[in-house]
Each structure stands twice: as C-alpha cells, then as structure tokens.
Amino acid sequence: MGKSSIKFIVIFMLALGTACDDFIPDPIEPRLPFFGGLGRNEAGAILNDHFFINNPTPGFLARGSQLPQYFRINSDSLSLDFELRTRDFIQYRNIQIQLHGLNPDDWTAMIQGFGKQFQIADPRISIKVFNRFDFQEENAFTGINSVPGQVTMKILPDERFVYGTFGFDVKNELGEKIQVRMGRFDYQFTDY
Numbered sequence: 001m002g003k004s005s006i007k008f009i010v011i012f013m014l015a016l017g018t019a020c021d022d023f024i025p026d027p028i029e030p031r032l033p034f035f036g037g038l039g040r041n042e043a044g045a046i047l048n049d050h051f052f053i054n055n056p057t058p059g060f061l062a063r064g065s066q067l068p069q070y071f072r073i074n075s076d077s078l079s080l081d082f083e084l085r086t087r088d089f090i091q092y093r094n095i096q097i098q099l100h101g102l103n104p105d106d107w108t109a110m111i112q113g114f115g116k117q118f119q120i121a122d123p124r125i126s127i128k129v130f131n132r133f134d135f136q137e138e139n140a141f142t143g144i145n146s147v148p149g150q151v152t153m154k155i156l157p158d159e160r161f162v163y164g165t166f167g168f169d170v171k172n173e174l175g176e177k178i179q180v181r182m183g184r185f186d187y188q189f190t191d192y
Helices: 003-019 104-111
Strands: 042-047 050-053 077-086 092-100 116-119 125-130 141-143 150-156 161-171 177-190
Touching: 042 077, 042 092, 077 177, 092 150, 104 116, 104 150, 125 161
Parallel strands: none
Antiparallel strands: 042 050, 042 177, 050 077, 077 092, 092 125, 116 150, 125 141, 141 161, 150 161, 161 177
C-alpha cells in the first residue's frame, strides 16, 4: 500500500469521525443485552446498581427466553412488558412501558431514522416496575413524572422488530425508589 493510499484512508477516517459528531451511540455494557434491531427477544437494565437481564442463553445459540411483544402498528397505544432477573436468579422484576394516545406522526417517527424519543413527563406514558411474584398494587413502583427519564423506540415493520432504550426513576406508595439506568430491549413483535 502506497503513501497516497494511507493518506486517503487517514483523511477519510477523519472526515467520517467529524461528520458523526452529533450522533451519541448507546453506551456498550457487556453485562447487558446488545441493542440493535436483531429481534433477539431480550431486554436488560441496571436497577439500583444491579444488572437485570431476561436472556439466559448466549445470543449466538438461540433467541431470547421471552415471547415476542404484541401490538398493532398505527393503533392509539403500545405496551411493552419485560420480565427481568439478576444473573444469580435471586431478584425478579417486570417492567411495563405503556404509550397511550399515539398518533400517525408518532408511528412515522418510530419507523423512520433513529426512532422516537418519549419523555417520561409526557402524560401519555405510564411506567410500572414490580416484583414478578408480588401482585399487590401498593408494592408496584410507578414512574415519577418530575424526574427526567425517557424511552426511545425504533420499529422495523418489514422485519417485525422493535428495539430501543429506556431510563427513569420509579417509586412505590411507601416512597421507596428504583433507579432504572441503561435499559435496552430488542424484540420481535406480532400483530394481535
């Protein structure tokens, strides 16, 4: 390879690096599932500094351990439900994210580009985190609208994949709080 080829590669890499300054990629965390539109039926997040996942099998062996998500494109609502656990199987949590009052612009934004970001302060969003084995409503943790948080969602309708990221704080009726950080999900979806 000549000096001119090396110069071209260096200039190309510099130009590529400066052209992407506005894009901030999702941080890579090897203890959480990969986020990226592969339809692996997996999710994960850090809840109060503990890593929660749902996929006990390595990604190259099989799809995730959960069923696909169910929703209808262009409906007025969308609900996602993730069953997560710590790697040692001691703690279990379900995370439910519900979007209400969706309009065609919301669906278009979720399908195009990098997807759509929803702020937790938006009254159309409801968040619930609860222990998988505790069905008492007073022990459920719900979203705190005054705390910044977001859900980002991207839909690939032809592949039937939905993926994205989330992060927020939730609290229960006793005032106990859970911080949900670096959440990500990557699922197949089915129309119902």
